[in-house]
Amino acid sequence: MNASLLDGKVVANHILAELKQFVLDLKPGEKPPGLAVILLGNHDASKLYVQGKRRISAEIGFNSVAYDLPSSLTEEELISLINRLNETHEVNGILVQLPLPAHINNQVILETIHPTKDVDGFHPYNVGRLVQKKPILRSCTPAGIMNLFHYYQLPLSGKHAVILGASNIVGRPMALELLMAGCTVTVCHSASIDINHHVSDADILVTAMGVRGIVDSSRIKEGAIVVDVAMNRDENGKLCGDLDFNQAAQRAAWITPVPGGVGPMTIATLMQNTLRCYQLQQEILPQ
Structure with a gap:
């Protein structure tokens, strides 16, 4: 199987064009x-x-x-x-x-x-809103990944999602986002045993460990949706993720490139959050 790209640049440009139009319409x-x-x-x-x-x-x-x-x-x-x-x-x-x-x-x-100026979505109030399934300002990288899924109309409900990494910035809020979307979620972290066992069972794999080669890409489930959040460098100084992209792309149905996948979506979502902050303070959005 040759995976289709989840192209963050394309989707981010679409979002940014909408935000630019908002400014032009003021x-x-x-x-x-x-x-x-x-x-x-x-x-x-x-x-x-x-x-x-x-x-x-x-x-x-x-x-x-x-x-x-x-x-x-x-x-x-x-x-x-x-x-x-x-x-x-x-x-x-x-x-x-x-x-x-x-x-x-x-x-x-x-x-x-x-909390209404928290564009990163890190304030405990905004994290709590996400836990309660009533988010206002969401953590940019996980929300950006969800924007990517929605743009490509990928079915999420009922899928088994495996997240590698449990940071407050990516792993934990990503788990909450996927739970809201109807996924069954497994979160692996530095103390998890046999990560590749979980990888082989993932319909959706989100890896954010920051350790190149931590995953045996040959264990990725055929037809999986694969999102590589990590930004590492290989022996030649070239940017890469946690996964062997070419090997992963042979098994996945959809995959993000590194770079050009998650990074542009994070910044585009940050700008969306900036607009939401503006609207909250203008009382356009309810708090």
């Missing part, structure tokens, strides 16, 4: 959504991610406000900045690029962001 005097992006330090990967988010934000006409700050910034100073951004009407969404320096508590910072 009446004179109406301001577009505003996104504040906070970056601490000079972490190369973080800088690249932030540049991409700011570029896309500008391309669709959102107001992007950059806060490039030294890694020596104290937790108290960062909290003070976020509190100011919580209060201003010029900023609808607040994104703090992770990871933060070791002296700053990630969870404290994420909980400081007002």
Whole structure:
């Protein structure tokens, strides 16, 4: 079997075009959504991610406000900045690029962001809404994957979904998203025994371990939907996921490429969340 591509670039461009049209349709005097992006330090990967988010934000006409700050910034100073951004009407969404320096508590910072400005969907309030099957602002990568499934009209209800990775960013919210879609969900993690046994039983496989080769791609179930979230590098420095793409594509019915699969969807969903924050604050959406 030769898998069809779940092309994140195509779907993301479709979403971004709709968001751009929203801005173009604003009446004179109406301001577009505003996104504040906070970056601490000079972490190369973080800088690249932030540049991409700011570029896309500008391309669709959102107001992007950059806060490039030294890694020596104290937790108290960062909290003070976020509190100011919580209060201003010029900023609808607040994104703090992770990871933060070791002296700053990630969870404290994420909980400081007002729930209606939480574009990443990490605040306990928004996570709780997802648990209750009443999400408002959803974690960007899992929600982006669901957008990908819906675009390609893939049947999910009744399927056995296996998720590799139990992080708060991908694995756990992904499990909740798939449960809402009617899947039976298995979550594997660093303490799981014989991951490949679970892989061989997966109608839907989402891998986000960040360990190249952790899965024996020959064990993937024939006809499975395969989503590789991981971003690793091979021996030649080329970007790759957790899976052997060519081998996995011989068994799967649908598969995401790396790069060009999940990454573009994460950013597009971030922009969707920015618009939702704007609408929440304009009371267009109920809270």
